[in-house]
Amino acid sequence: MKLNFFCPRWGCETLSWADFFVKVKSAGYDGVEIGFPYDLSEIERHEILNGLAAHKLEVIGQHWQTVNSDFEAHKKEFESHLKSLVELKPLFINSQTGKDYYTFDQNLKLFAIADQISASSGVKILHETHRGKWSFAAHIAQSYLELNPKLRITLDISHWFAVAESLLEDQEKAVQMAILKTDHLHARIGFEEGPQVMDPRSPENERILLRHLQIWDRVISLKRENKETHFTITPEYGAPPYQHLMPFSNLPITNQWDINLWMKDLLKERYSK
Template identity: 55%
Template sequence: MTNVKDAGYDGIEASLPTDQKEKEEILSEIKSFGLEFIGQHWETINPTFEEHYKEFEWRLRSLAEAKPLFINTQTGKDYFTFEQNKQLIDLAKNIAEETGVPVIHETHRGKFSFAAHITETYLQKIEDLKITLDISHWFNTAETYLHDQVEAVELAISRTEHIHSRVGFIEGPQITDPRAPEWNEALQQHLDCWDKVIELQRKNNREIFTITSEFGAPPYMPLLPYTKQPIVDQWEVNVYMMTLLRERYK
């Protein structure tokens, strides 16, 4: 945690182990460094809806016990029906109301929110649905920067409560290095969306808004062939993104 604090981060976003002792040790360390904690759920992948529902509930309740600022969840499956995914969204809402821990739903491939035009339907039909915007997944899924889906993106921006600042491109969910000039177009496409989110939040007089710099390790990060060495330093890239956005939105 020392490097996280020294780099200037205000907190971390992470899942927690199921072992109670391990969970308490991690939470204690986070607290000792004065860091905020956002819970992250991604682990529920059971393809059978009934079992998926049970595990989803169990994992959300386990995270809520830690009293994070909120829980960011990758919810449902792209092949579940609307009604099935809505049951999971409704369950998350009930858990949030019971525990006092907000639950928001991340835009992510493979989940109910895997594409802009699909998520648009959920946002239209579920008026209180809030999202974490990771638009890198949508650019990749659509193989465009969504200039032909402006209304869907604008609706998503209006419901965004948190941002994952991974930068993707139309053929992949993560570019190699946002500092490299060849990726400037991709970076700018993301910044344009994030700027609109922050502008709206300022109009709504929101004092604090959370962003997780989320450039991932392999397989998100490409590796050199044969040696399997990373072609860029993941830590440096995430610190760069954190610093860039802190300065841009201060």
């Protein structure tokens, strides 16, 4: 099974698209995970599409922009964002869908919109596990996944660790359900009190890193058992406010780009065997 690694645009927004694509390609990534808002100018749209083609980079469309609390307005914006991402011709779309305070039925209506867009475009849409969304906690996501067998996810388990204030050793059924439904990984190391440790390379975080690796190992093993030929991972150590900053100076304590490269290389080596 071939693993493809994707670089997030998040944290590199100060770079032009041209410089970003050069940096990503030089670092050995296979592609990028980016947003493609419907209100982008035509010039920027062409710049993105031409840059992807010129550097032979694959692309995952990322949706997070729909935050309107009014459900009817939210539905319309959600649909517009997903349709815009289809124009990227991505491998798939990764969507932070819904709200944690929407009713079960409201979030199901958003899944139905995504299903319709996926069916008409041929672009698969995954729904990310994320705080503040339909999937803000492991046990809540489990209920949706049991009700909707077709639902497929991007697993970012760091959020669930923070919400549960645990590494989910006592929620094995929910973790296993998520593993069975996972088609993409966001590789960030969260802990019991937050979605991102200060530096996953540090020895004091070894226990937490190993817990993530144990879960990711199970995802990869399942994909290999199922004879799947490709799988995608986005190392997603985040920019501020996820990234820790020094008090008063607001200078970053660690280097986001370097940590994501470290994670890419770690997983590439681990799963090449």
